[in-house]
Amino acid sequence: MATFYDTHAHLDYPDYAGDFAEVIARAQAAGISKMISIGTSLDSSERAIRLAEKFPAIFAAVGWHPSDAMKAPSDLRPALREMCKHPKVVAIGEIGLDYHRLPSSGGDASSPQNATGRRIHNDDARYQQKQADIFQQQLEVAAEAGLNCVIHQRDAFEDTLAQLKPFAGKVRGVFHCFGENADRMRRVLDIGSLVSFTGIVTFKNGQNVRDTVAAAPLDRFMLETDCPYLAPVPYRGKRCEPAYVKEISETVAQVKNCSLEELSTATCQTAQEFFQKLLS
């Protein structure tokens, strides 16, 4: 059986509280031999580390998600520097920029409202500035620690690439859940970074992602679920879990016109080289 890794899973989420051990056992039975639990806050990162300590197949990434930027402490660096020392912390993430739901669109409930209940437009600038600040802090920690980054960006491709670029040569990013076109993918690859693909590749309306997969060099991308979100067909709409990398790999192998074994070798090698502490 071809083995794969789930390079982006939110295993600390309460979705798995009832059947965690079974979820991990199903993943291993499906040939998903390593999983990276991705942090979205300091607490979530701590939980990811605890899971990694308990389960040999689980590794952790530590970081603060841009969507929760307003809740982040003013300086994330000291706490992250400490966490990076852990032998199973393989990356900083997920970090980046997300302009999909700005405060003015009512996306961030924590932002203040004016007397009429409308979010104040200035909040958008404040929110974007805070996202940029914590992204920058986390890139700095990654550079110091010699770790790569798991990048989340939504509706913020240009700004994310621009902020990552000065770190090229020191820090590489994987643009996770990649849904951009092939030209944008090449611009990511050009700065030494990578992309990874989720179950969207199996969706009926996922042709744009399949086109990007088709254009991706076999040694420059990884596979992930982003579970509990984005369950692939035939589980679409249900809770996702790492075992479903199997369905994702089958579709990607078809699109790449390669065998599952070739895809396994390429994606696992890419992941081991990118997340160097996965080897240990």
Ligand SMILES: [Zn+2]
């Ligand atoms: Zn995620």
